[in-house]
Amino acid sequence: MAVTLKEVAERAGVSRSAVSRTFTDGASVSDKMRRKVEKAARELGYSPNALASSLTTGRTKLIGLVSNNFHNPIFLEVFDLFTRGLQDRGLRPLLVNLTDETDPEASVRMLRQYSVDGVVVASSTLPPGFAKAFRDAGVPVVHSFGRYSSAPQVHVVGIDNVECGRMAAQTLIARGYTHMAFMGGPEDATSTQDRFTGFMSEMTKHPDIQTTYSFAEAYSFDAGRKEMLRLIDASPAQAYFCGDDVLSIGALSAIEDSNLRVPEDIGIIGLNDMEMARWENIDLTTIHQPIRQIVTSSIELMVAMLNEPDRYPEARIFPCSVVERGTLRPAP
Amino acid sequence: MAVTLKEVAERAGVSRSAVSRTFTDGASVSDKMRRKVEKAARELGYSPNALASSLTTGRTKLIGLVSNNFHNPIFLEVFDLFTRGLQDRGLRPLLVNLTDETDPEASVRMLRQYSVDGVVVASSTLPPGFAKAFRDAGVPVVHSFGRYSSAPQVHVVGIDNVECGRMAAQTLIARGYTHMAFMGGPEDATSTQDRFTGFMSEMTKHPDIQTTYSFAEAYSFDAGRKEMLRLIDASPAQAYFCGDDVLSIGALSAIEDSNLRVPEDIGIIGLNDMEMARWENIDLTTIHQPIRQIVTSSIELMVAMLNEPDRYPEARIFPCSVVERGTLRPAP
DNA sequence: AAGCATTTTGCAACCGGTTGCAAAAATGAT
DNA sequence: ATCATTTTTGCAACCGGTTGCAAAATGCTT
Numbered sequence: 246m247a248v249t250l251k252e253v254a255e256r257a258g259v260s261r262s263a264v265s266r267t268f269t270d271g272a273s274v275s276d277k278m279r280r281k282v283e284k285a286a287r288e289l290g291y292s293p294n295a296l297a298s299s300l301t302t303g304r305t306k307l308i309g310l311v312s313n314n315f316h317n318p319i320f321l322e323v324f325d326l327f328t329r330g331l332q333d334r335g336l337r338p339l340l341v342n343l344t345d346e347t348d349p350e351a352s353v354r355m356l357r358q359y360s361v362d363g364v365v366v367a368s369s370t371l372p373p374g375f376a377k378a379f380r381d382a383g384v385p386v387v388h389s390f391g392r393y394s395s396a397p398q399v400h401v402v403g404i405d406n407v408e409c410g411r412m413a414a415q416t417l418i419a420r421g422y423t424h425m426a427f428m429g430g431p432e433d434a435t436s437t438q439d440r441f442t443g444f445m446s447e448m449t450k451h452p453d454i455q456t457t458y459s460f461a462e463a464y465s466f467d468a469g470r471k472e473m474l475r476l477i478d479a480s481p482a483q484a485y486f487c488g489d490d491v492l493s494i495g496a497l498s499a500i501e502d503s504n505l506r507v508p509e510d511i512g513i514i515g516l517n518d519m520e521m522a523r524w525e526n527i528d529l530t531t532i533h534q535p536i537r538q539i540v541t542s543s544i545e546l547m548v549a550m551l552n553e554p555d556r557y558p559e560a561r562i563f564p565c566s567v568v569e570r571g572t573l574r575p576a577p
Numbered sequence: 578m579a580v581t582l583k584e585v586a587e588r589a590g591v592s593r594s595a596v597s598r599t600f601t602d603g604a605s606v607s608d609k610m611r612r613k614v615e616k617a618a619r620e621l622g623y624s625p626n627a628l629a630s631s632l633t634t635g636r637t638k639l640i641g642l643v644s645n646n647f648h649n650p651i652f653l654e655v656f657d658l659f660t661r662g663l664q665d666r667g668l669r670p671l672l673v674n675l676t677d678e679t680d681p682e683a684s685v686r687m688l689r690q691y692s693v694d695g696v697v698v699a700s701s702t703l704p705p706g707f708a709k710a711f712r713d714a715g716v717p718v719v720h721s722f723g724r725y726s727s728a729p730q731v732h733v734v735g736i737d738n739v740e741c742g743r744m745a746a747q748t749l750i751a752r753g754y755t756h757m758a759f760m761g762g763p764e765d766a767t768s769t770q771d772r773f774t775g776f777m778s779e780m781t782k783h784p785d786i787q788t789t790y791s792f793a794e795a796y797s798f799d800a801g802r803k804e805m806l807r808l809i810d811a812s813p814a815q816a817y818f819c820g821d822d823v824l825s826i827g828a829l830s831a832i833e834d835s836n837l838r839v840p841e842d843i844g845i846i847g848l849n850d851m852e853m854a855r856w857e858n859i860d861l862t863t864i865h866q867p868i869r870q871i872v873t874s875s876i877e878l879m880v881a882m883l884n885e886p887d888r889y890p891e892a893r894i895f896p897c898s899v900v901e902r903g904t905l906r907p908a909p
Numbered sequence: 910a911a912g913c914a915t916t917t918t919g920c921a922a923c924c925g926g927t928t929g930c931a932a933a934a935a936t937g938a939t
Numbered sequence: 940a941t942c943a944t945t946t947t948t949g950c951a952a953c954c955g956g957t958t959g960c961a962a963a964a965t966g967c968t969t
Contacts (some may be wrong), residue, residue, distance in 0.1 A: 294692060295923035296927050297954090298927070300924095315660070359627050560731075579955095629955035
């Protein structure tokens with residue numbers, strides 16, 4: 246079907262090596278030869294087979310992009326940034342959607358079968374062990390949005406979720422709330438656990454402030470709404486640190502429907518600062534997660550690892566900051 | 578680095594063909610042989626190189642998934658469905674993000690270099706010519722969410738946007754509005770053009786109803802909000818058919834901020850029925866686009882084409898339907 | 910136990926490229 | 940024009956698999 250190197254060589258009346266060399270940069274070819282080959286290639290509509298060459302070069306320029314977050318709008322931004330960033334460096338994202346049913350082992354195997362040069366795990370909910378499976382298989386891996394650790398086993402790029410929890414608590418404290426709560430995402434997500442830890446660690450410094458907590462079933466609108474409806478039905482706190490922005494928006498919807506006002510009756514602070522958070526009809530106060538930087542840095546790290554596979558694992562942590570909008574009452 | 582077929586063969590004390598055969602189903606291998614090989618493979622941690630085998634079989638099981646919609650939340654649902662659907666059939670999505678800057682030619686070339694078995698173009702804004710470029714390059718292609726044509730040049734799966742425009746117009750007419758408008762997405766998107774055509778064709782049957790139209794710059798919240806603010810500043814219509822749901826939500830935000838009520842002062846009907854449309858704080862009346870069916874059907878069509886490359890191009894069009902929620906006043 | 914049909918196995922060529930090495934060609938110095 | 944040096948080119952082996960074909964092994968019949 247497709248035109249091969251051999252055909253071009255025959256047409257140009259040169260050896261196959263010569264053709265190969267004109268298409269690999271850095272190889273030694275005379276101008277005359279190059280012109281001859283390029284002419285023949287053009288006439289035949291030849292373009293080299295990247296997969297065949299990967300056999301000898303050992304490089305496919307394929308990068309596995311693994312995620313299980315196909316329901317959180319922020320990940321559309323993440324995929325956008327990743328695909329563009331990788332493309333710009335001549336790398337190709339092979340997308341893997343890790344659902345609850347898919348066997349993690351199977352995806353490791355599959356990505357190895359396709360000889361990906363590296364793997365980016367983009368998820369804030371997967372345990373560190375998942376990314377480690379790739380490392381153990383000898384595949385360079387970066388865990389983006391992964392759990393921060395002072396002794397990382399694999400490269401991690403993300404934020405310090407414990408610190409974010411602390412920051413949220415401090416923000417609420419500064420607003421003078423006397424009863425506040427943590428409404429987390431799924432309890433088994435590492436990001437939920439860490440944010441919870443940080444939040445609580447700060448609150449223990451303020452025993453006078455009443456603190457409660459609960460967890461939603463998922464990082465989703467429905468889960469946030471459902472949980473907030475339940476909380477309102479009991480006796481709600483004055484302000485909530487919600488697991489993330491989608492959850493916050495679900496909570497806001499519940500509050501609105503219960504004829505309570507934001508921020509007067511209940512205050513909300515989210516986390517992520519996704520595009521939607523600044524939509525005027527949402528106007529969510531939230532903690533900004535610098536996803537652009539995280540993605541860029543992840544890609545840089547990946548590129549660095551391709552050249553230096555045994556690079557010592559490092560954690561790259563980016564600072565977050567509170568974005569003041571309309572869902573928290575002003576400081577007294 | 579990785580374990581190869583040859584090593585397994587040596588360890589098991591058999592020929593390379595034998596190893597190859599145990600890993601290709603349908604090949605003739607005795608049980609004894611299979612056990613021997615599998616044992617050796619297990620001990621060595623061998624898994625076959627999919628790319629190397631593609632060289633001889635001519636199949637990579639790689640499917641290019643090309644899109645330029647990385648800002649519309651509905652496409653996260655689309656990517657979710659596509660990746661899962663493809664995975665379930667043993668196919669791997671190679672994601673291509675087509676930005677304004679990327680040369681379409683280049684992506685065609687790139688996907689050919691990676692010998693993808695087929696390409697899915699998932700976009701409602703790309704011209705049919707783009708998908709055709711793949712067909713001309715001899716690559717099976719399906720254009721999902723593409724423009725409906727009675728004489729399609731490539732396989733198209735989607736909706737009849739003209740019909741949707743008509744349906745929107747009819748819905749507004751039935752509500753007894755006397756001044757209504759079309760607020761489209763970007764004017765050069767085929768979906769915008771078709772919805773406009775349909776909308777207008779219906780309105781010409783009702784010369785008594787005042788009809789106006791305008792276009793937003795993109796299918797985005799900001800564009801919708803901006804355009805609606807502009808319209809409100811002039812003299813707004815009683816009801817709008819907005820290009821899609823995100824645009825509608827932007828419009829809703831503008832209306833709210835202008836202290837006008839929905840649906841009393843201004844009615845809105847969107848298109849897509851994305852997840853967010855049913856969020857209680859949005860509650861958008863919209864035209865449901867059956868994306869699940871479109872994606873499923875696209876994948877089925879792709880699989881069919883892999884077995885029968887010269888399949889005659891067909892258009893698969895799925896019916897849409899109005900989903901009544903809270904942004905249009907009830908019929909009189 | 911021999912004869913035949915059937916299944917299993919290995920050989921070797923091939924898929925579409927790359928690359929080390931040595932021969933050939935071009936360049937430069939004298 | 941000669942020779943040493945550098946650059947360019949082709950040969951041939953290899954990357955990790957698959958597959959048609961013929962030989963070897965097995966199963967079945969009588």
